[in-house]
Structure formats: C-alpha cells, structure tokens
Amino acid sequence: xxxxxxxxxxxxxxxxxxxxxxxxxxxxxxxxxxxxxxxxxxxxxxxxxxxxxxxxxxxxxxxxxxxxxxxxxxxxxxxxxxxxxxxxxxxxxxxxxxxxxxxxxxxxxxxxxxxxxxxxxxxxxxxxxxxxxxxxxxxxxxxxxxxxxxxxxxxxxxxxxxxxxxxxxxxxxxxxxxxxxxxxxxxxxxxxxxxxxxxxxxxxxxxxxxxxxxxxxxxxxxxxxxxxxxxxxxxxxxxxxxxxxxxxxxxxxxxxxxxxxxxxxxxxxxxxxxxxxxxxxxxxxxxxxxxxxxxxxxxxxxxxxxxxxxxxxxxxxxxxxxxxxxxxxxxxxxxxxxxxxxxxxxxxxxxxxxxxxxxxxxxxxxxxxxxxxxxxxxxxxxxxxxxxxxxxxxxxxxxxxxxxxxxxxxxxxxxxxxxxxxxxxxxxxxxxxxxxxxxxxxxxxxxxxxxxxxxxxxxxxxxxxx
Amino acid sequence: xxxxxxxxxxxxxxxxxxxxxxxxxxxxxxxxxxxxxxxxxxxxxxxxxxxxxxxxxxxxxxxxxxxxxxxxxxxxxxxxxxxxxxxxxxxxxxxxxxxxxxxxxxxxxxxxxx
Numbered sequence: 001x002x003x004x005x006x007x008x009x010x011x012x013x014x015x016x017x018x019x020x021x022x023x024x025x026x027x028x029x030x031x032x033x034x035x036x037x038x039x040x041x042x043x044x045x046x047x048x049x050x051x052x053x054x055x056x057x058x059x060x061x062x063x064x065x066x067x068x069x070x071x072x073x074x075x076x077x078x079x080x081x082x083x084x085x086x087x088x089x090x091x092x093x094x095x096x097x098x099x100x101x102x103x104x105x106x107x108x109x110x111x112x113x114x115x116x117x118x119x120x121x122x123x124x125x126x127x128x129x130x131x132x133x134x135x136x137x138x139x140x141x142x143x144x145x146x147x148x149x150x151x152x153x154x155x156x157x158x159x160x161x162x163x164x165x166x167x168x169x170x171x172x173x174x175x176x177x178x179x180x181x182x183x184x185x186x187x188x189x190x191x192x193x194x195x196x197x198x199x200x201x202x203x204x205x206x207x208x209x210x211x212x213x214x215x216x217x218x219x220x221x222x223x224x225x226x227x228x229x230x231x232x233x234x235x236x237x238x239x240x241x242x243x244x245x246x247x248x249x250x251x252x253x254x255x256x257x258x259x260x261x262x263x264x265x266x267x268x269x270x271x272x273x274x275x276x277x278x279x280x281x282x283x284x285x286x287x288x289x290x291x292x293x294x295x296x297x298x299x300x301x302x303x304x305x306x307x308x309x310x311x312x313x314x315x316x317x318x319x320x321x322x323x324x325x326x327x328x329x330x331x332x333x334x335x336x337x338x339x340x341x342x343x344x345x346x347x348x349x350x351x352x353x354x355x356x357x358x359x360x361x362x363x364x365x366x367x368x369x370x371x372x373x374x375x376x377x378x379x380x381x382x383x384x385x386x387x388x389x390x391x392x393x394x395x396x397x398x399x400x401x402x403x404x405x406x407x408x409x410x411x412x413x414x415x416x417x418x419x420x421x422x423x424x425x426x427x428x429x430x431x432x433x434x435x436x437x438x439x440x441x442x443x444x445x446x447x448x449x450x451x452x453x454x455x456x457x458x459x460x461x462x463x464x465x466x
Numbered sequence: 467x468x469x470x471x472x473x474x475x476x477x478x479x480x481x482x483x484x485x486x487x488x489x490x491x492x493x494x495x496x497x498x499x500x501x502x503x504x505x506x507x508x509x510x511x512x513x514x515x516x517x518x519x520x521x522x523x524x525x526x527x528x529x530x531x532x533x534x535x536x537x538x539x540x541x542x543x544x545x546x547x548x549x550x551x552x553x554x555x556x557x558x559x560x561x562x563x564x565x566x567x568x569x570x571x572x573x574x575x576x577x578x579x580x
Contacts, residue, residue: 025496032553035503046510081547099545102534108530245507253497362555
C-alpha cells in the first residue's frame with residue numbers, strides 16, 4: 001500500500017471515531033467518553049497528516065505550522081479551562097467563529113494557488129462556497145459573542161428597510177461569486193469575502209439576545225458545511241465527513257432548539273424578535289404603574305418551610321449569580337424538613353438548551369430532582385410554592401394568554417398554577433425577550449429583590465430559623 | 467463531471483444522513499454539550515490548514531495559512547477541552563447523592579470524583 005492509502009485508512013478510522021463521539025454525546029452515560037474519543041480521533045488524524053510529504057516539503061512552512069499550533073493550544077487550553085460555566089455559550093461562539101475563519105482561509109489560499117487565469121471549474125464553486133459560508137460564520141459568531149458578553153446591546157438592532165438591504169447584499173455576494181467564478185480574479189474573491197463578512201454581521205444584528213443560542217447552533221452548522229466544502233476542495237474524505245456530520249446534525253439541533261421556544265427557525269432569524277415590544281412601550285419597565293408585592297426573606301422562608309411541595313424554577317439570573325450551589329443548599333434543607341422539592345427546567349432556561357442542567361449538575365443536584373418542563377407542568381397545580389429564581393420569560397403566562405405577544409405560543413412552565421409564586425429578581429427589568437410579565441403583578445405573587453445568590457442565602461437562613 | 471466529485475458527493479450525502487440519525491435521540495439536557503462537541507469536531511479543519519500550509523508559497527499565502535492553522539487549533543483544542551469540562555459535571559451521578567448535607571457550603575464541592 002502506498003503512504004497515501006495508509007493515511008486515508010487512518011482518516012477513515014478518525015471519521016468512525018467522530019461518528020461514535022457524536023453518538024456518545026447523545027447519552028449522559030457515554031457523553032464524556034464520546035468526547036474523549038472524538039479528541040483522540042482528531043489527534044490521530046492530525047498526527048498522520050504530517051506524514052504527507054507535501055506538509056514536510058518546506059522546513060519553514062513546517063516550523064510555522066508547529067508554531068501556530070503551539071500558540072493556538074497555549075491560548076485555547078487555559079481559555080477553555082478558566083471560562084465560567086455561565087459564559088459557556090460565548091466560548092462556543094468564539095471557537096465556532098475561528099473554525100469558520102479557518103475554513104474560509106483554506107478556501108482562499110486554495111483559490112490563490114490554483115484559480116487565477118483558469119476558467120470556471122467545479123472546484124472553484126466549492127472554494128467560493130467555503131469562503132462565503134466560512135466568512136458569514138466567522139463574523140456572525142463574533143457579533144453573537146459580543147451580544148452574549150454584553151459588549152453590545154442584546155436587543156435586536158433594526159434599521160429602515162433592513163430586509164431589503166440585507167437581500168441586496170446577499171444578491172451582490174452571489175453576483176460577485178459568479179464574477180469570481182468566471183474571471184478567476186483574486187480581487188473579486190477578496191470582495192466576495194469582505195461582503196460575506198458584512199453579511200454575517202447584518203444577519204445577526206436583528207436577532208435578540210434570547211435567540212442568540214439558536215443562532216450559534218445554526219452558525220455551528222454553517223461552519224460544518226464550510227469545512228465540508230474545504231474537504232471537497234482538498235479531496236479530503238475526513239473533512240467532508242466531519243464537516244457534513246456537524247452541518248447536518250447542527251441544522252437538526254437548531255430546529256429542535258427553536259421548537260423548544262415554540263417558534264419556527266425563520267421566525268427566530270427574521271422576525272427581529274422584541275422590536276415589536278419596544279414599540280408597545282414598557283419594555284424598560286419605567287412607565288409601569290401597577291404595584292407588586294414584595295416580601296421579606298423571613299416571610300418567604302416560613303412559607304417555604306411549611307409548604308408540602310416546592311418547585312424551584314431556575315433561570316439565567318441563577319446562572320449569572322452563580323447561585324446553583326445555594327439553590328441546592330436551600331432545596332436540601334427543605335427536603336430535610338420533609339418538603340417535596342424538585343427543579344422544573346425549561347428547555348431554554350439559561351442561555352442555551354440544557355445550560356441549566358449543566359449548571360445544576362455542577363452543584364451536584366441529583367438527576368432525579370430535575371424535571372423537564374413536560375414532566376413538571378402537570379405537577380404545578382398541586383405545588384404550594386413555585387420559587388422562580390432569576391427566570392422570567394419562561395414562566396410568563398403571556399405565552400399562553402396574549403396572542404399579540406412576541407412569545408405567544410412558546411411553551412412555558414406553568415408557575416401561575418401554583419398556590420403561591422415567589423420571584424427572586426434583581427430588579428423589575430423584563431427578561432431577555434424584553435416583555436412585561438403579568439405574573440409579577442398577580443395577587444399570589446411575592447417578590448424578593450436582590451442578587452439571586454444573596455436572596456437564596458437569606459432564605460436558607462430564614463428556613464433554618466422557621 | 468469527473469468520477470472524483472461523484473465519489474465525494476456520495477460520501478457527503480451519506481454523512482448527512484448519519485449526522486441526522488445521530489442527533490435524533492438526544493435528550494435536551496445534552497444539547498449544550500452536543501453543540502460544543504460537534505463544534506470541536508469541525509475543528510478537524512486543522513488537517514486542511516496543515517495541508518494548505520505545506521503547499522503555500524510566498525509571504526501572502528504563508529501568512530494566510532499561518533492564521534488558518536492558528537484559528538483551527540483554537541477551534542479544535544478549545545472545543546474538546548470546553549466540552550470535557552461541561553461533561554465532567556455530569557459524571558457525579560446521583561448514586562452516592564452528595565446532597566442532603568445541611569452544611570453543604572457549596573462552592574468548591576466537586577462531588578466524589580470517581
């Protein structure tokens with residue numbers, strides 16, 4: 001067998017490793033091993049890539065490759081190890097964006113090497129696809145990162161004739177791409193790449209903070225497709241398989257996520273969610289005239305201590321305050337007193353589906369105390385207290401009762417059915433979706449303002465005294 | 467159309483079906499690690515960037531390829547490490563039930579690493 005055949009066999013092995021890795025990631029029991037298997041497969045494939053003579057042909061290039069890899073690893077490992085669990089979505093956005101950027105660069109370099117002066121061939125179409133999608137993924141992820149990191153407003157950014165302008169830019173890109181295809185001009189390719197970067201930005205701007213995770217999932221899928229395109233360009237089976245696996249599964253995952261919010265993907269991407277609400281006013285809560293009932297930690301502590309069934313509904317506020325450990329402490333304390341306690345987890349609680357489960361797992365909350373929304377809702381009517389910790393949109397009855405509301409149709413946790421509702425909130429500010437929550441003004445509702453962790457700690461003390 | 471592209475197209479189509487089938491049965495609690503894990507997998511573009519660097523000539527091409535390798539390494543290394551960190555937490559299975567301790571001061575408890 002030739003060297004190339006051996007390398008191809010190793011690539012096949014790596015591809016199988018990736019498939020098994022994705023399969024493992026689908027079950028809680030095998031997920032970690034699945035991920036490790038994926039990493040091992042990747043390491044193997046990368047190591048054998050150095051067996052290609054072309055990679056070792058020029059010493060300078062080889063040294064630069066190794067230098068770039070060392071720098072990359074030296075930056076990535078500490079960043080990934082130190083990132084807070086709450087900042088995970090941003091981190092995924094960055095790692096996704098750089099992957100898209102790498103795929104775009106691969107396509108650009110291939111074009112520069114091969115294309116100039118040549119007529120249109122199918123390879124060039126793949127190259128252009130890689131450049132376009134890779135660039136959109138790169139700049140889109142950057143904006144998604146900025147939104148989640150709160151470097152810029154999480155609200156949708158809209159401007160007049162937005163859809164028209166975006167459409168014009170998209171058409172212009174197609175035009176440029178065709179031009180590049182026909183002429184093989186590097187200048188046109190650069191223009192295509194730059195305009196694709198612009199498209200990534202304007203595509204993400206009108207998407208509100210609450211929807212950004214869905215968007216990251218979509219961009220993840222895009223990067224996969226860009227990688228697959230690079231695979232076509234480089235005649236590399238492994239890149240095609242890995243990229244396509246991610247591209248296909250990513251699109252499905254994206255659909256599952258938007259479904260969890262009761263909306264279609266098109267609605268998430270193009271409806272400028274939340275801007276409607278700003279128009280109806282009250283989005284900043286300033287003009288609010290209705291009164292809310294606030295309680296002391298002691299009152300609420302007594303309410304909880306003598307309840308039969310308490311449902312804790314965690315949201316992003318709990319995540320930001322890093323209050324998952326204190327929440328578990330409170331739950332354990334209540335359970336010791338014989339109170340029936342469980343956590344009701346909305347599919348999009350936190351900022352990514354499953355995000356809240358990750359955080360609570362970090363606090364060693366046992367699985368059997370976590371109930372998914374569908375499992376929790378039938379029990380809400382028999383709950384004495386629904387303790388909403390830093391959540392808002394996921395319990396907003398407007399999703400059921402107000403057809404005009406932007407979140408109408410989104411499945412929610414029926415906190416309103418509990419006998420008492422307690423909100424731990426930092427302020428009257430509305431949630432991510434930017435809309436008011438009538439439940440806050442309900443007679444059954446008591447509010448305790450403050451940082452989720454502080455409030456929970458106060459409740460722990462109050463329950464101990466009760 | 468050459469037979470080469472048809473072969474690659476076959477692989478592409480089959481891989482797409484496999485990707486869809488793999489995701490179908492994932493419980494929602496694993497959506498975040500799954501997104502992160504698949505994000506790491508497309509970091510395999512690193513292989514492509516290494517090949518590109520091998521064939522690059524001149525400052526412009528080499529510079530672009532250098533950044534390509536750098537970005538791809540960030541993607542693949544960071545992706546797998548971050549996913550492992552997420553999944554590490556799922557490992558503390560309910561078996562020994564570390565909860566139920568009233569003094570559970572929380573923060574640093576890492577739950578019996580098994």
